[in-house]
Amino acid sequence: MNSAASRSGRWVDIANPTRFLDLAGRLLPWLAGLSTLALVAGLWMSFQAPDDYQQGSTVKIMFIHVPFAWLSMMCYTIMTLAALGTLVWRHPLADVSAKAAAPIGAVFTALALITGSLWGKPMWGTWWVWDARLTSVFVLFLMYLGIIALNRAMDDAAKAARATAIITLVGFINIPIIKFSVDWWNTLHQPASVLRAGGSTIDGSMLRPLLVMALGFTLLFFTLHVMAMRNEIWRRRITAMRRIAARGAERGRAE
Amino acid sequence: MRPCGEMILHGRGARKSGLLMRLVAENLGGERNGEVLFSGLGFSVAAGEALLVTGLNGSGKSTLLRIIAGLLPPSEGSLQMEALGDEYGSIADAAHYIGHLNAMKPALTLRENLEFWRQFGGAGPGRGRRSIDDALDAVGLAGIDDLPFSYLSAGQKRRASIARLLVVHRPLWLLDEPTSSLDSQSEQRFGQLMRDHLGDGGLIVAATHLPLQLGKSREIRLGAEQHAS
Amino acid sequence: MMALFVRDVRLGLRAGGGALVAVLFFLAVIAIVPFAVGPDLKLLARIGGAMLWIGALLASLLGLDRLFQADRDDGSLDLLIMADRHLLPVTVLVKCLAHWFVSVLPLVLAAPLLGLFMNMEPKAIGATTLTLLVGTPAITFIGAVGAAVAVALPRGGLLVSIIILPLTIPVLIFGVSAAYGAMDASAAFLPPFLILAAITLFFAVLGPIASAAALRGSAD
Numbered sequence A: 001m002n003s004a005a006s007r008s009g010r011w012v013d014i015a016n017p018t019r020f021l022d023l024a025g026r027l028l029p030w031l032a033g034l035s036t037l038a039l040v041a042g043l044w045m046s047f048q049a050p051d052d053y054q055q056g057s058t059v060k061i062m063f064i065h066v067p068f069a070w071l072s073m074m075c076y077t078i079m080t081l082a083a084l085g086t087l088v089w090r091h092p093l094a095d096v097s098a099k100a101a102a103p104i105g106a107v108f109t110a111l112a113l114i115t116g117s118l119w120g121k122p123m124w125g126t127w128w129v130w131d132a133r134l135t136s137v138f139v140l141f142l143m144y145l146g147i148i149a150l151n152r153a154m155d156d157a158a159k160a161a162r163a164t165a166i167i168t169l170v171g172f173i174n175i176p177i178i179k180f181s182v183d184w185w186n187t188l189h190q191p192a193s194v195l196r197a198g199g200s201t202i203d204g205s206m207l208r209p210l211l212v213m214a215l216g217f218t219l220l221f222f223t224l225h226v227m228a229m230r231n232e233i234w235r236r237r238i239t240a241m242r243r244i245a246a247r248g249a250e251r252g253r254a255e
Numbered sequence B: 001m002r003p004c005g006e007m008i009l010h011g012r013g014a015r016k017s018g019l020l021m022r023l024v025a026e027n028l029g030g031e032r033n034g035e036v037l038f039s040g041l042g043f044s045v046a047a048g049e050a051l052l053v054t055g056l057n058g059s060g061k062s063t064l065l066r067i068i069a070g071l072l073p074p075s076e077g078s079l080q081m082e083a084l085g086d087e088y089g090s091i092a093d094a095a096h097y098i099g100h101l102n103a104m105k106p107a108l109t110l111r112e113n114l115e116f117w118r119q120f121g122g123a124g125p126g127r128g129r130r131s132i133d134d135a136l137d138a139v140g141l142a143g144i145d146d147l148p149f150s151y152l153s154a155g156q157k158r159r160a161s162i163a164r165l166l167v168v169h170r171p172l173w174l175l176d177e178p179t180s181s182l183d184s185q186s187e188q189r190f191g192q193l194m195r196d197h198l199g200d201g202g203l204i205v206a207a208t209h210l211p212l213q214l215g216k217s218r219e220i221r222l223g224a225e226q227h228a229s
Numbered sequence C: 001m002m003a004l005f006v007r008d009v010r011l012g013l014r015a016g017g018g019a020l021v022a023v024l025f026f027l028a029v030i031a032i033v034p035f036a037v038g039p040d041l042k043l044l045a046r047i048g049g050a051m052l053w054i055g056a057l058l059a060s061l062l063g064l065d066r067l068f069q070a071d072r073d074d075g076s077l078d079l080l081i082m083a084d085r086h087l088l089p090v091t092v093l094v095k096c097l098a099h100w101f102v103s104v105l106p107l108v109l110a111a112p113l114l115g116l117f118m119n120m121e122p123k124a125i126g127a128t129t130l131t132l133l134v135g136t137p138a139i140t141f142i143g144a145v146g147a148a149v150a151v152a153l154p155r156g157g158l159l160v161s162i163i164i165l166p167l168t169i170p171v172l173i174f175g176v177s178a179a180y181g182a183m184d185a186s187a188a189f190l191p192p193f194l195i196l197a198a199i200t201l202f203f204a205v206l207g208p209i210a211s212a213a214a215l216r217g218s219a220d
Helices: A003-015 A017-048 A057-089 A094-124 A132-153 A157-171 A174-184 A204-254 B061-068 B110-120 B132-138 B154-167 B184-199 B224-228 C002-014 C018-037 C041-073 C076-082 C088-117 C122-149 C157-164 C166-183 C190-218
Strands: B022-032 B035-046 B050-055 B076-082 B095-098 B172-176 B203-207 B218-222
Touching (some): A017 A057, A017 A204, A057 A174, A094 A204, A132 C018, A204 B154, B035 B050, B035 B203, B061 B203, B095 C076, B110 C076, B154 B184, B184 B203, C018 C041, C018 C088, C041 C076, C041 C088, C041 C166, C076 C190, C088 C122, C088 C190, C122 C190, C157 C166, C166 C190
Parallel strands (some): B050 B203
């Protein structure tokens, strides 16, 4: 068997929800362990990092705020890929993935907004300003909630998946707007400093803990995502089993 | 007029007062959307008796039941329940009504639905009021009480509706096509439940075009002359 | 009666997340205000209380048309009307309270957060939230009348809003003026606030009675 065939075979295997549950069961302890390690290390490094000469110790909010903001966008990107998976490839796990990711993404976005707000109060003197970056992230938060509401409003999982997939794809235009809002408009929010052409403008002593924290939160995201997908598969199985039970009661009565 | 002459004890149906409940309609007329469906209708149903209302589609069977239930006003005539007692405030209050719809919430489980109607119906006298398990058992739905109502088949939903008749006691049962979507076995069971209710001194007014397994019952046929014209 | 409250709350939480939609609508309404009037923080702070009231008013109208229609669709409404052992206005009152608890109370709880978006002072946020807490039940009670009148209409949602919006204007007037009374030293807080509470109590009586009459008439 050549390697391409075996790879595609494995891919189909994972598509099978039972195989996925199996894999998830084995993967989860590792994911959870690694994310704990990275987060502990990241936190320790964050507290070791020097204070900013202008911002003082409030700069430490950055170590959680920036990962939250990154993840809020990454989660939406994952949902967009899953939406493509639902609409184009009709992958059986795609809508499970999208549905499971939405609440996690909403929470990370809310955390990014809250930590940003806490950081903004001492820096800018106000909890909230309506500038391009903050507003576009707020719109992202609303979109997450809208997608969750739309998905919950429909009983039929397949129809709900298609509808949310379409909305998710349409909403993806917001992601580049968020990313480049600080460059396109003159805003209060600082411009990109880590990922930018011409190298990072942030000092290594701050960058290292930030990257470790980002890694930790990314691992945490995947841990939660796999757990939520597993729950969703289990929930669908329970629904199917209950429908069978309703019919089974009839058969039992007839005998 | 009190039915003093009817002091014959009828099964366990005799009320403490010694008077029989009796539903009396005089010169009753019903209309829907301005169209007169029936008029000059008179009947009486005493405790332990069943009245079958038959007729073609659109002859006013459902309208008559809804008038008795107090959901529609009669266009003429009067409707009275004799010896209603203090327990019930009105005919509607003394009645169970099964309409075309099952009055159950799809998002709640079967048990939650029945529990709600049992509590909403009021504790009342313990007589004839069965526990939910008992009622579910009587209609053959035991064991699936924790399923959401929407998961049930049409026949199971109808039987859940019938279970509602059992969890709270009401002397008068108003049944509008109660056996729709029931299979023959469930129909027989339901026939037994109705006979039990009559034997217990209950009253039944049922609109149907299928024979109910009631044994002896009276029948009025609606709408013959309207459709002849 | 407690059973009815529990059932309606349970349904509100379980079926489709109507509360979430109302809160989202509230969020969205508040979020578009700065785009319309410009991101001037002083201006936003000044109109914040009024905007929160308008947003909450519109959001609380959202699910109102389903208040009795859901019960009518599955036949429960007939049985609720038939149960003469419970006074029908009391039944309606309980349904209103359950609806308020599930669909409107989350709006009141979200209001302080949105007050931050509008750059409002803590005191103003507190006062606005308090007036919303006291005033929004009146909107639900008034809305119940519209919902009962339009119960037989298949798409009565918009009609309900049109019917009851004019009736909610007194609630809005006193709610907003109480909110401003707390912000502005020259205006009084307590008199409009007490009138607001009186309006709520008044409609807690009138709304259910009128709705009950409409529901009895609607049966067919």
